[in-house]
Amino acid sequence: MIIDPVEVLKKTKTSGQLLPTGVPSKVPLPTVVPNPVDYQVVSETGTRTLWVVFIVMVISSAVFAGLSWRVPVSKRLYHVITTLITIFAAISYFAMATGHGVGVNHIKIRHSHQHVPDTFSYVDRQVFWARYVDWSVTTPLLLLDLSLLAGxxxxxxLIAIVADIIMILTGLFAAFGSEGTPQKWGWYTIACIAYLVVVWHLAVNGRAQAQAKSQxxxxxxxxxxxxxxxxxxxxxxxxxxxxxxxxxxxxxxxIAYAVLDILAKPVFGTWLIITHQKIPETNIDLGGFWSNGLNREGALRLDDDGA
Structure with a gap:
């Protein structure tokens, strides 16, 4: 007797019975999805930006140093401070562009759900701590420029510079702060309060002293x-x-910090030095040790005491 396989399949379908195939059925096993990690790192665009700003800072330092040679040593205070600002900035950007002065902040983020357990995701974000080292040196020098200008x-x-350093350090602590805790935004709040102290000294005390000099x-x-x-x-x-x-x-x-750093350092320095040379009242004539060093005229002799 010849068996038609098509008829057999039809009967099997209607009867609900399965034919033995000799192959075990595949049951899907529960899969474990690993917690995702979001890597936030610099790309070629960011690296090129760092190199461009490094070159800008080097050129600015050379220009400011050249301008200082055109005035007497006793009147180079603004030139020296401004040149140091861009030199430190150039060092910082060179470190960042070459991959140094960089850390990674490992951030754990909790995701809450109503009917299932909480899940977590992770972010590894690069933090350029060399930038904060730069700011901790250059922003006090910038404040010194403005403070001397105002008188x-x-x-x-001292208070303005200390508040400024507190602002930078707490900003660094906040950058490496933990997610979901008061730590991160607590440091940020302290930094903002310190910044308001700096603004107070510039906007109130600095303005009053500047008006006392001349209009x-x-x-x-x-x-x-x-x-x-x-x-x-x-x-x-x-x-x-x-x-x-x-x-x-x-x-x-x-890119955002690069634009701000160029405005706050080379642009600020160029504006300060050029305008300062046009306003005699802003001159700070530093004689003595600054210009002449230690010499015999100021030395104490035993004969002067009558010994």
Whole structure:
């Protein structure tokens, strides 16, 4: 008897019985999905930006040093401070462009659900701590430039510089802070409060002292200090969007800080030095040790005491 396989399949389908195939059925096993890690690192665009800013800072340092040779040593204080600012910035950008001065902040993010256990995801984001080292040196020098321009006393200068250093260090701590804890945004809040102290000394005390010099000095100080405050205010905003909330990529962060650093250092320095040379009231004539060093005229002799 010849068996038609088609008829057999039809009967099997209607009867609900399965034919033995000799191959075990494949049952899907539950899969374990590993916690995803989002790597946020610099790309070629960010690296090129770092090299460009490094070159800008080197050229600015050379220009400022050349301008200092055109004035007497006793009147080079602004030139020296401004040149040091761009030199330190160049060193920082060279470190970042070559891959040094960079750390990774490992961030653990909790995702809460109603009917299933919480899940976690991870972010490994590069943090350029060399940038904070740069700021901890260059921003006090910038404040010193503005303080000398306004004629602030030593007490106000010291408080403003200390508040500025606190602002930079707490910003660094916040960049490496843990996610989901008061630690990260607590450091950020302290940094913002310290920044308000800096603004207070510039906007209130600095403006009052500048007006005591002359109207021309007061107008110049108001313009350049206002420019500095606007630029500096953008830094914590970029931090909050980039390192804080991570809505900005590492490349975007680098580009944003690059623009601000160029405005706050080479542009600021060029404006200060050129305008300072046109306003005699801003001169700070430093004689003595600054210009002449230690010489025999100021030495103490035993004969002068009658011994």
């Amino acid at each position: 602030l006393n030593g007490a106000h200068i 021309q000095v007061a107008s110049f100080f108001l313009a350049i200090a206002g420019f500095t405050i606007v630029v500096w205010t953008a830094y914590p905003i970029v931090w909050g969007v980039a390192d804080g909330a991570r809505h900005l990529s590492v490349d975007g962060e680098i």
